[in-house]
Amino acid sequence: MRLATLDNGTPDGALAVVSGDGERVLEIGAPAPTLIALMEDWDGGLAAVQSALVRLEAGEGAAPDKFCAPMPRSWQWLDGSAFDTHGKLMQIAFGLDPIETDRPLMYQGMSDRFYGPTDDISFISEEDGIDFEGEFGVIVDAVPMGTSATDALRHIRLIVQINDWSLRAIAPIEMKTGFGWVQAKPACSAAPFAVTPDELGEDWRDGRVCLDLNIRWNGEQFGKANGREMAFGFHELVAHAARTRDLVAGTIIGSGTVSNAAYAEVGSSCISERRAIEMIERENASTMFMSFGDEIEMRALSATRDEPFGRIRQRVVAR
Amino acid sequence: MRLATLDNGTPDGALAVVSGDGERVLEIGAPAPTLIALMEDWDGGLAAVQSALVRLEAGEGAAPDKFCAPMPRSWQWLDGSAFDTHGKLMQIAFGLDPIETDRPLMYQGMSDRFYGPTDDISFISEEDGIDFEGEFGVIVDAVPMGTSATDALRHIRLIVQINDWSLRAIAPIEMKTGFGWVQAKPACSAAPFAVTPDELGEDWRDGRVCLDLNIRWNGEQFGKANGREMAFGFHELVAHAARTRDLVAGTIIGSGTVSNAAYAEVGSSCISERRAIEMIERENASTMFMSFGDEIEMRALSATRDEPFGRIRQRVVAR
Numbered sequence: 253m254r255l256a257t258l259d260n261g262t263p264d265g266a267l268a269v270v271s272g273d274g275e276r277v278l279e280i281g282a283p284a285p286t287l288i289a290l291m292e293d294w295d296g297g298l299a300a301v302q303s304a305l306v307r308l309e310a311g312e313g314a315a316p317d318k319f320c321a322p323m324p325r326s327w328q329w330l331d332g333s334a335f336d337t338h339g340k341l342m343q344i345a346f347g348l349d350p351i352e353t354d355r356p357l358m359y360q361g362m363s364d365r366f367y368g369p370t371d372d373i374s375f376i377s378e379e380d381g382i383d384f385e386g387e388f389g390v391i392v393d394a395v396p397m398g399t400s401a402t403d404a405l406r407h408i409r410l411i412v413q414i415n416d417w418s419l420r421a422i423a424p425i426e427m428k429t430g431f432g433w434v435q436a437k438p439a440c441s442a443a444p445f446a447v448t449p450d451e452l453g454e455d456w457r458d459g460r461v462c463l464d465l466n467i468r469w470n471g472e473q474f475g476k477a478n479g480r481e482m483a484f485g486f487h488e489l490v491a492h493a494a495r496t497r498d499l500v501a502g503t504i505i506g507s508g509t510v511s512n513a514a515y516a517e518v519g520s521s522c523i524s525e526r527r528a529i530e531m532i533e534r535e536n537a538s539t540m541f542m543s544f545g546d547e548i549e550m551r552a553l554s555a556t557r558d559e560p561f562g563r564i565r566q567r568v569v570a571r
Numbered sequence: 572m573r574l575a576t577l578d579n580g581t582p583d584g585a586l587a588v589v590s591g592d593g594e595r596v597l598e599i600g601a602p603a604p605t606l607i608a609l610m611e612d613w614d615g616g617l618a619a620v621q622s623a624l625v626r627l628e629a630g631e632g633a634a635p636d637k638f639c640a641p642m643p644r645s646w647q648w649l650d651g652s653a654f655d656t657h658g659k660l661m662q663i664a665f666g667l668d669p670i671e672t673d674r675p676l677m678y679q680g681m682s683d684r685f686y687g688p689t690d691d692i693s694f695i696s697e698e699d700g701i702d703f704e705g706e707f708g709v710i711v712d713a714v715p716m717g718t719s720a721t722d723a724l725r726h727i728r729l730i731v732q733i734n735d736w737s738l739r740a741i742a743p744i745e746m747k748t749g750f751g752w753v754q755a756k757p758a759c760s761a762a763p764f765a766v767t768p769d770e771l772g773e774d775w776r777d778g779r780v781c782l783d784l785n786i787r788w789n790g791e792q793f794g795k796a797n798g799r800e801m802a803f804g805f806h807e808l809v810a811h812a813a814r815t816r817d818l819v820a821g822t823i824i825g826s827g828t829v830s831n832a833a834y835a836e837v838g839s840s841c842i843s844e845r846r847a848i849e850m851i852e853r854e855n856a857s858t859m860f861m862s863f864g865d866e867i868e869m870r871a872l873s874a875t876r877d878e879p880f881g882r883i884r885q886r887v888v889a890r
Contacts, residue, residue: 325646325819327683330753351748359750360679364646364819376717376815397890398695419815429670431678432751434649438816496695496738497757500644500683571716 253305254445254560255410257287259318259368263325264288269304270445271313274562278313280304287323287391287446291502294393294409319562321366321442322412323391327500329363329440331387331416332356332489333508334482337515341528345537346424356484356492359432361416363504367441369564373417374571375438375544381420382542382568384469386521386550388461388479389414389506390486391446395499401459404490407499411452411461413443413552413561414506420524420541443550444562455554459485463560465510465521468549469542474526475519476553477512544570572624573764573879574729576606576639578687583607584639588623589764590632593881597632599623606642606710606765610821613712613728638881640685640761641731642710646819648682648759650706650735651675651808652827653801656834660847664856665743675803675811678751680735682823686760688883692736693890694757694863700739701861701887703788705840705869707780707798708733708825709805710765714818720778723809726818730771730780732762732871732880733825739843739860759825762869763881774873778804782879784829786840787868788861793845794838795872796831863889 256277257265264286268277281304284290284297307313333339334356343350351357367373375382391410399407416437423436449456455463461479468474484492489505510521520526527537542548551563575596576584583605587596600623603609603616626632652658653675662669670676686692694701710729718726735756742755768775774782780798787793803811808824829840839845846856861867870882 327644327646328681333750348749353744353748355744357748357750358753360681360753362647362679362816363682364822365817380815422815425672425674427749429672429676430667430746430749430751431652431676432749434677434679434812435815493753496699496741496754497681498684503683 253301253451254447255287255322256316256444257320257322257324258316259320265320265324269301269308271308274445275315276308276313277316278304278308288326288502291391291393291409318368319370319444320368322410322444322446323502323504324366326363326502326504328503329361330358330493330503331361331506331508332358332484334484334489335508335511336483337481337513338509338511338525341511341525344531345524345528346427348424348427356489357508358489358492361437362439365439367439369441369444369562370566371441372567372569373441374569376571378543380422383418383420383523384548385416385418385509386465386467386475387414387416387506387509388412389504390490392490392499392503392505394501395490395494395503397494397496397498399491399494401488401491404494405459405487407490408449408486410446411449411456412446412504413550413564415441415548415550415564416506417441418522441564441566443564445560447560452560453556459487463552463554466551466553467521470547473519475521477510477518477521479507479510481512482507542568544568572620573766573770574606574641575635575763576641576643577635578637578639582644584643588620588627590627593764594634595627595632596635597623597627607645607821610710610712610728637687638689638763639687641729641763641765642685642821642823644684645682645821645823647822648680649677649812649822650680650825650827651677651803653803653808654827654830655802656800656832657828657830657844660830660844663850664843664847665746667743667746675808677808677811680756681758684758686758688760688763688881689885690760691886691888692760693888695890697862699741702737702739702842703867704735704737704828705784705786705794706733706735706825706828707731708823709809711809711818711822711824713820714809714813714822716813716815716817718810718813720807720810723813724778724806726809727768727805729765730768730775731765731823732869732883734760734867734869734883735825736760737841760883760885762883764879766879771879772875778806782871782873784840785870785872789866792838794840796829796837796840798826798829800831801826861887863887
């Protein structure tokens with residue numbers, strides 16, 4: 253099944269089920285009025301979700317007015333960097349030494365706001381190097397400290413598609429301190445639909461979203477990297493995060509920028525990677541970062557359903 | 572005035588005013604039932620807070636049953652590292668090169684849970700290098716992106732005292748990746764009282780808490796470093812955090828471990844610092860990290876009021 257959150261003027265919005273064609277929605281209401289409430293008691297809310305689905309399929313519901321992110325705010329957002337090709341290219345882009353580690357890479361990011369799929373995204377300055385990062389992510393229920401990767405798989409309730417906005421003029425400066433990113437990582441955006449793993453069928457394998465992430469920047473094709481090349485599956489990222497803390501219900505865990513070894517064929521999911529490839533091939537980067545007015549579109553493509561997560565399509569504007 | 576949160580079985584607890592002697596409390600109720608609600612509408616809640624204070628001083632209220640952290644969970648926790656002496660000693664402790672930057676150091680930490688002042692703190696393994704970090708922190712109302720340091724001062728509504736639990740066997744491994752800390756930084760603890768800046772009088776100067784932080788480990792004096800030596804004031808840390816994001820109401824910003832150049836006289840606010848000092852003086856560290864059963868006590872000392880934030884006193888236990 254697919255869930256979405258409708259903008260009703262409250263911070264957490266109203267949770268709704270989504271029709272097979274993505275054209276109609278129906279609010280679920282109590283005991284699952286919001287996605288955060290459902291994550292806190294998945295089993296307790298499931299009957300209401302399924303009942304709403306039955307009513308939606310029987311003809312209730314309507315075209316949505318405006319989607320928020322599936323979870324417009326969460327208590328926790330932990331973003332991995334699980335694609336080796338992305339890591340290698342970013343070290344070139346940032347002019348830093350390779351990271352030597354056999355552990356998953358992960359940072360804690362801003363979780364109090366996730367932009368909806370069609371929201372304008374405002375920044376103070378183009379000079380900060382505005383970049384997108386196309387990712388997949390998972391939402392877990394409460395995960396106890398010390399949970400194994402095998403057990404973590406059962407806590408992955410929903411899968412989402414994310415644009416992790418990044419400011420590249422600041423990122424390497426913050427990274428060099430070892431403290432991770434604060435200024436370089438403002439709020440992310442999310443595609444409208446959160447989907448259960450079974451909804452993806454064979455495209456959810458080994459804790460990986462084996463789908464192409466199709467990205468268009470100002471209407472031009474930019475990338476279609478596939479999510480299958482994660483060095484660690486999402487279940488391993490969840491276990492890594494839960495090694496020394498209980499994960500609060502509704503924690504969102506990101507894959508990091510989707511990236512493939514065959515980047516020459518499939519392109520990239522962020523501008524920095526393309527710039528790194530230009531540096532490798534031509535010794536200097538010619539692609540500039542985003543300007544105010546630019547538009548970004550991201551959608552995963554599936555053989556069985558065109559766009560399982562719906563579509564991010566939004567514009568960068570001056571604050 | 573001083574505020575506290577009482578354990579009423581809900582995730583955010585019940586907000587209360589605290590008597591001058593810290594012995595009695597009175598719940599505030601609507602429109603400020605929780606601290607997070609008050610931070611979202613400080614001006615709208617202030618009359619109710621002041622009315623509760625009047626009733627408390629007139630004899631209403633009772634001895635508290637159990638304190639939570641002033642804000643048991645927040646949408647955002649950003650911890651600085653504003654004491655130069657701490658930074659220098661930690662690079663020695665971690666065996667890393669000095670961080671070369673003229674910017675404030677800051678990372679995003681886990682915000683979905685802050686332990687109360689007397690909660691037992693459970694960890695999976697002593698091998699992870701369990702350490703405390705005594706800090707001060709501030710809680711802000713909503714801070715718009717791009718707010719200056721001067722304007723940020725007005726957004727600092729409350730000051731708190733924090734123990735930032737840290738796992739030292741993991742910290743340098745995570746730090747070397749540049750991604751900041753996830754496993755090395757589990758949930759923090761907080762002293763019971765959040766105080767308004769005016770409550771500290773002359774001890775709140777230049778956006779700094781100019782008080783000694785007295786720390787006892789297993790009943791033995793460990794440190795009494797003063798908060799005045801921050802290289803950046805809290806208003807500058809707030810402005811740094813708000814450079815590229817709106818800060819959500821209730822964001823907590825930490826000072827990092829309180830540390831003084833005169834560490835030989837005043838001691839330290841974490842074990843790692845003492846170990847670094849031992850390395851400098853005797854070429855190897857003899858003080859071990861914490862064991863299960865250890866007790867830590869932290870209290871700021873003021874000339875006008877013994878313990879403005881109350882006291883953290885808690886035990887480390889096996890998970």
